[in-house]
Amino acid sequence: MMRKQHTLILLFVITITCAINMSCGKSNDETASNSLTADYEYVFLEVGEQKFIQPAEQFAGGAGTEEDPYKISNAAELALLGQIYEIEAETDPGDERVAPYYKAYYILTDDIVINEVADGEDWSDITPEYAWLPIGFHSGFHGVFDGDGHTVSGLYIYTNYSERNDTSTGNSYGLFGINYGTIKNINLDKAYICVGGYSSDVGGIAGTSSLADNSIVNCNVNADIYCYNAECGGVVGTNKGIVSDCSFSGTVNALQEQWIHSTGGIVGYNTGSISRCTNNGVITCVSANGSVGGIAGTHNDNEIRECKNNGICSGGDDVGGIVGDVFLSSIGGEFMSKRADIIDCINSAFVSTNGSNAGGITGNCMLDDSEYKITISGCNNSGIIMATGKTGGIIGLVSLCGKGGVTISNCNNSADLGGEVSSGIIGTANDMFGTMIISDCYNSGQITAELYGAGIVAENNLMAWNDDKEDPLNVTISGCKNTGTVTTMRGGGVAGVFVSTIPAEYGNRVTVILENDVNNADIHCTSDNGFVGGIAGNLGVMNGNILVKDSYASGVISYPELNIDEETVGITVKEIRPELSRIGGGILGMVDTGIFFSTNNDGMDESQVNNPDAKTIITGCHSDMSFIAPEENEYVYTDDGTPVYMNYFGGIIGFYSDKTGLAFLVEDSTYSGCNRGLGKTSLPDVGMRQ
Numbered sequence: 001m002m003r004k005q006h007t008l009i010l011l012f013v014i015t016i017t018c019a020i021n022m023s024c025g026k027s028n029d030e031t032a033s034n035s036l037t038a039d040y041e042y043v044f045l046e047v048g049e050q051k052f053i054q055p056a057e058q059f060a061g062g063a064g065t066e067e068d069p070y071k072i073s074n075a076a077e078l079a080l081l082g083q084i085y086e087i088e089a090e091t092d093p094g095d096e097r098v099a100p101y102y103k104a105y106y107i108l109t110d111d112i113v114i115n116e117v118a119d120g121e122d123w124s125d126i127t128p129e130y131a132w133l134p135i136g137f138h139s140g141f142h143g144v145f146d147g148d149g150h151t152v153s154g155l156y157i158y159t160n161y162s163e164r165n166d167t168s169t170g171n172s173y174g175l176f177g178i179n180y181g182t183i184k185n186i187n188l189d190k191a192y193i194c195v196g197g198y199s200s201d202v203g204g205i206a207g208t209s210s211l212a213d214n215s216i217v218n219c220n221v222n223a224d225i226y227c228y229n230a231e232c233g234g235v236v237g238t239n240k241g242i243v244s245d246c247s248f249s250g251t252v253n254a255l256q257e258q259w260i261h262s263t264g265g266i267v268g269y270n271t272g273s274i275s276r277c278t279n280n281g282v283i284t285c286v287s288a289n290g291s292v293g294g295i296a297g298t299h300n301d302n303e304i305r306e307c308k309n310n311g312i313c314s315g316g317d318d319v320g321g322i323v324g325d326v327f328l329s330s331i332g333g334e335f336m337s338k339r340a341d342i343i344d345c346i347n348s349a350f351v352s353t354n355g356s357n358a359g360g361i362t363g364n365c366m367l368d369d370s371e372y373k374i375t376i377s378g379c380n381n382s383g384i385i386m387a388t389g390k391t392g393g394i395i396g397l398v399s400l401c402g403k404g405g406v407t408i409s410n411c412n413n414s415a416d417l418g419g420e421v422s423s424g425i426i427g428t429a430n431d432m433f434g435t436m437i438i439s440d441c442y443n444s445g446q447i448t449a450e451l452y453g454a455g456i457v458a459e460n461n462l463m464a465w466n467d468d469k470e471d472p473l474n475v476t477i478s479g480c481k482n483t484g485t486v487t488t489m490r491g492g493g494v495a496g497v498f499v500s501t502i503p504a505e506y507g508n509r510v511t512v513i514l515e516n517d518v519n520n521a522d523i524h525c526t527s528d529n530g531f532v533g534g535i536a537g538n539l540g541v542m543n544g545n546i547l548v549k550d551s552y553a554s555g556v557i558s559y560p561e562l563n564i565d566e567e568t569v570g571i572t573v574k575e576i577r578p579e580l581s582r583i584g585g586g587i588l589g590m591v592d593t594g595i596f597f598s599t600n601n602d603g604m605d606e607s608q609v610n611n612p613d614a615k616t617i618i619t620g621c622h623s624d625m626s627f628i629a630p631e632e633n634e635y636v637y638t639d640d641g642t643p644v645y646m647n648y649f650g651g652i653i654g655f656y657s658d659k660t661g662l663a664f665l666v667e668d669s670t671y672s673g674c675n676r677g678l679g680k681t682s683l684p685d686v687g688m689r690q
Helices: 030-034 075-090 504-509 566-576
Strands: 012-015 041-044 070-072 105-108 144-146 151-153 156-158 176-179 182-184 187-195 200-203 206-209 215-217 220-227 230-233 236-239 242-244 247-254 262-264 267-270 273-275 282-285 291-293 296-299 302-305 313-315 318-320 323-328 339-343 351-353 357-359 362-367 373-377 385-387 390-392 395-409 417-423 426-439 447-454 457-462 473-478 486-488 490-492 495-500 510-515 518-520 523-525 531-533 536-538 545-549 552-558 580-585 588-591 616-619 622-628 635-637 643-650 653-656 664-667
Touching: 070 075, 187 200, 200 220, 200 267, 206 215, 220 230, 230 247, 230 296, 247 262, 262 282, 262 323, 282 291, 291 313, 291 362, 313 318, 318 351, 318 395, 323 339, 323 373, 351 357, 357 385, 362 373, 385 390, 385 417, 417 457, 447 536, 457 473, 457 510, 486 490, 490 523, 490 588, 495 510, 504 510, 523 531, 523 580, 531 653, 580 622, 653 664
Parallel strands: 070 105, 105 144, 144 182, 151 187, 156 187, 176 206, 182 215, 187 220, 200 230, 206 236, 215 242, 220 247, 230 262, 236 267, 242 273, 247 282, 262 291, 267 296, 273 302, 282 313, 291 318, 296 323, 302 339, 313 351, 318 357, 323 362, 339 373, 351 385, 357 390, 362 395, 373 395, 390 417, 395 426, 417 447, 426 457, 426 473, 447 486, 447 490, 457 495, 473 510, 486 523, 490 531, 495 536, 510 545, 518 552, 523 552, 531 580, 536 588, 545 616, 552 622, 580 643, 588 653, 616 664
Antiparallel strands: 012 041, 200 206, 200 236, 230 236, 230 267, 262 267, 262 296, 291 296, 291 323, 318 323, 318 362, 357 362, 357 395, 390 395, 390 426, 417 426, 447 457, 447 495, 490 495, 490 536, 531 536, 531 588, 580 588, 580 653, 635 643, 643 653
């Protein structure tokens, strides 16, 4: 073992001095099937103090068929397999020298040691005896490789990581380079892979799995993987095929600060199928533009099903316990499945980002084409999630711009969460057009948010106002339940705020439905000028179709101690607005298009309250929310008589503004724990007190 002194460049020279016997691998003659009768030299160009294993002259046996695969019993025979595919890269699959091996079957018959691994040895600082050139590095592996449960240990790959400005052509690095076939039943133990170069694919088993019918099955990896300008995965870097029943332990580290990395515990960048895989490793990315996931960094097509993350995921911009970034768009080419699903997955580990979006299942979820659809169903999070921006127990940020729609169903969060915008299921949703359905989801974790917080969805930005299109926007939250305490400036037990930038003439394109939802938790408003609601904090879209139906809320709405010192009064009241307000509603905190407001400047038209033609309707709802705050429905004054606060508490709605022409109707709805159904006493009351 010696210290690194030079960068390794994976170059090789192949000199073929005679052809492989035509009968090799094609007859029942044992001598022919067990021997490569070619006399050729396979020489790697060694740089510095690194070298490669000299390939064996023949396999340990076998005929290369499914019934009698070529047998590999040691590292030299494994290197021989790599040599064969490098010869193929210089010729073609029909060449008589490689034809018997091109799509043949191979099996390990014993554990293989590439390098001896002593306890405590650090290959980031010490060079082992042998480096490894991936099998199918240039041509791709086209056969079937069965590890038969055996272990390959001590794999070492090191390229030009230290040359951080390198822009050379990327390649695929792992035990295998490019997989065009099947790799199964193999364990990779104590591997070290450190790869630079521009746009490489790096994974423990394979750098790339390139076709839809390629498969990597039942492979377990223990490795330390370092990537620079690469798509990195614990098992495979980029996957277009099938990855199933695999696991990873160790570390995957994306090291380029400016690169848009996809870094995952199982797969870096995925457009294929991943199922029943588990990550136990630590996955990190230093780039502010990276995507980090316990299973996949980026999920761009097909499905991820029945996977588990038990390992820490951190760094990047979009970070998720299962996937960092779900992005589905036709830009750049057609995807095969026209969907990106995450089904029955579990995160139980810590997920964090210094960037924008973090979620227990996925940090970011973006649909950007009308033909495509994203579904996240049956997923659970119990891991702590932290982000400076959007935090969700299931998803940090959803962006909807496609008719195919986004569906989140039967998902649960039990972890306590915090952030600027935080919720048990979705932190923020940005909606342009299409359909988003959130159904039968449940949050039991405590939610703490600096700005917007809720049990199910904290912030919903409605932006369907493009006058070039008439595409509708439909948002439904149905059958969802929250039992976790919500502490926030503005928010609600189920939904936080619905913020609309839609001009009135486009409002009729929007439909928002909250139906059969339940909140059984206390809500603590942290602001001297905040608003909260038992079901939702704010709903108000000019000419929008808003329905809150058959929903129930219970618990306590409370507020902090009043801050009415002279400095606060002078700055906040006299310079910004003449009055601050505490707003709370048993069902809705307020009905208003704004989130920053001045209550005493709003219009008051009592004809818009319980207007039978209203497009905002609350029906069949009941609230048992009670309120803890001084002097309910009265002004709070300073010592000199200056009005500072007004409390608007309503059993159904806390505050209503008709300055924008809104109207609302309350039908068959009841409340307790409050003096009025509508907190604004200058307007007619709503609902029935029980």
